[in-house]
Amino acid sequence: MRPAQPRLDPLRLLMHAAALLPLLLLLLAALTGGLSVNPIQDATQRMGQAAILLLMASLACTPVFILTGWRTVNAFRRPLGLYAAFYAAAHFILFAGVDYGFSLELLAREVAEKRYIIVGLAALLILLVLAVTSFRWWKARLGKRWKGLHRLTYLAALLAIFHYGWVAKGDFLAFSGSVLQPWIYGGIVLLLLLVRLPPIRRVLRRKNKSKETKVV
Numbered sequence: 476m477r478p479a480q481p482r483l484d485p486l487r488l489l490m491h492a493a494a495l496l497p498l499l500l501l502l503l504a505a506l507t508g509g510l511s512v513n514p515i516q517d518a519t520q521r522m523g524q525a526a527i528l529l530l531m532a533s534l535a536c537t538p539v540f541i542l543t544g545w546r547t548v549n550a551f552r553r554p555l556g557l558y559a560a561f562y563a564a565a566h567f568i569l570f571a572g573v574d575y576g577f578s579l580e581l582l583a584r585e586v587a588e589k590r591y592i593i594v595g596l597a598a599l600l601i602l603l604v605l606a607v608t609s610f611r612w613w614k615a616r617l618g619k620r621w622k623g624l625h626r627l628t629y630l631a632a633l634l635a636i637f638h639y640g641w642v643a644k645g646d647f648l649a650f651s652g653s654v655l656q657p658w659i660y661g662g663i664v665l666l667l668l669l670v671r672l673p674p675i676r677r678v679l680r681r682k683n684k685s686k687e688t689k690v691v
């Protein structure tokens with residue numbers, strides 16, 4: 476059976492409105508002087524948060540479907556993933572372009588000093604590849620490999636969370652300082668991943684047998 480087709484129903488409009496909210500709030504804050512004393516850092520952080528939250532929302536679609544059998548949610552996975560890639564790109568442009576004027580010399584110095592940037596770059600590259608290959612033409616061209624490629628979303632999310640944990644003040648791995656939020660995000664992503672593991676999925680599937688069709 477074909478997956479649910481995208482339509483502009485009220486729920487889809489709500490999803491788009493929610494996904495665009497961080498951008499609108501940023502523009503509003505920029506226009507009304509509502510950004511912090513370091514506006515570029517503030518904007519970079521806002522876009523980073525939006526990227527990670529939308530990535531998690533996209534990853535939640537399939538588990539929600541597995542748990543509830545609510546098919547419509549599958550249609551939200553791709554747009555939410557595209558929004559995540561958009562915000563991640565905006566986050567990168569604000570940092571590398573607006574803050575450092577795309578100066579390779581300055582950026583190289585920053586990367587040498589702040590290694591978490593490399594982890595963020597890896598996550599961004601995966602998100603961009605997934606965004607480009609999310610179109611039907613690529614799906615048909617890549618065949619079975621498409622599914623495997625798009626499972627990299629989980630890797631992108633885990634890298635992004637590690638990047639966030641590394642940026643946060645404190646020691647992410649030693650669980651000291653302001654690292655609670657990235658740990659919570661990590662826990663949520665691991666739970667979402669768990670629901671998709673074949674043995675667990677099979678148990679849940681039996682409960683929803685009448686509702687579930689095959690999804691990525």
Ligand code: HEM
Pocket residue numbers: 516519520521522523524526527530563566567570571592594595596597598599602635638639642
């Ligand atoms: C080349 C790619 C990336 C670069 C250069 C980059 C750079 C940065 C920098 C410099 C910060 C610290 C901002 C500050 O507090 O001064 C940061 C924070 C952050 N980044 Fe990235 N990042 C990249 C990719 C990503 C991606 C792909 C995501 C999410 C999908 C992400 C999510 C975050 C989050 C959540 C924060 C913490 C924001 C906060 O403090 O609330 N980043 N990033």
